[in-house]
Amino acid sequence: MSSNSLVGVKFLRRGESNPTTDTSSVEAGGTATVEDKSVTLSKGRPTPKRREAEGRRRGPVAPAPKTSKEARARRKSLRGSKEERKASSSDRRKEAQDRRARMLAGEEQFLMPRDKGPVRGYVRDIVDARRNLLGLFMPLAVVLIFSMILSPGLQAIVTLAMLIMMVFMITEGFILGRIVNRRVRERFPDTTERPMSLGWYAFVRASQVRRMRAPKPRVSAGDSI
Numbered sequence: 001m002s003s004n005s006l007v008g009v010k011f012l013r014r015g016e017s018n019p020t021t022d023t024s025s026v027e028a029g030g031t032a033t034v035e036d037k038s039v040t041l042s043k044g045r046p047t048p049k050r051r052e053a054e055g056r057r058r059g060p061v062a063p064a065p066k067t068s069k070e071a072r073a074r075r076k077s078l079r080g081s082k083e084e085r086k087a088s089s090s091d092r093r094k095e096a097q098d099r100r101a102r103m104l105a106g107e108e109q110f111l112m113p114r115d116k117g118p119v120r121g122y123v124r125d126i127v128d129a130r131r132n133l134l135g136l137f138m139p140l141a142v143v144l145i146f147s148m149i150l151s152p153g154l155q156a157i158v159t160l161a162m163l164i165m166m167v168f169m170i171t172e173g174f175i176l177g178r179i180v181n182r183r184v185r186e187r188f189p190d191t192t193e194r195p196m197s198l199g200w201y202a203f204v205r206a207s208q209v210r211r212m213r214a215p216k217p218r219v220s221a222g223d224s225i
Helices: 050-058 068-079 082-105 118-128 133-150 152-187 195-206
Strands: 023-026 032-035
Touching: 118 152, 118 195, 133 152, 133 195, 152 195
Parallel strands: none
Antiparallel strands: 023 032
């Protein structure tokens, strides 16, 4: 039996790969040739998680303070200098004042949720254009309470006067609610606002002193709306 060119060729078992060759071919004549193929080597370590990668980018985490003195010092360093804190506080105060001024001026994006929308703006105009007895309730109530304190003998009279004021207030609030709802339905027939909600909104605004209403009135008393 004659020998062939397979002498010296190492045969691999199942599942084993040759570290130096990937594929082999036999040319005519029996000579084995080897074709090299580039092999991508593994990193040798698992891919880091996103949290770990972000932690490395931020840098090492400072150790926890061991004493209360160290904790106070760290809080002080994080707050910044006194001048920086004053500047930051001044900026926040100016920003709050600017937002309040714009809210009082009636700018839509700065209004509270209860005041937003053309329907609520129209209700405010109706109330502000009227001369309401409801606006006199708080000043008169304060006067009556002080009168009762200064002269306890007037307690019965003051109590009766406050009951009469409450009757007038409830009556006017009911009439105002009907007027507001009727005019709103005429101006905004597709509105989804509930009659009770609009009536209460008008009642609360009418019971406030005109100068203390927010947003500020856009119309004068007696104007036609």
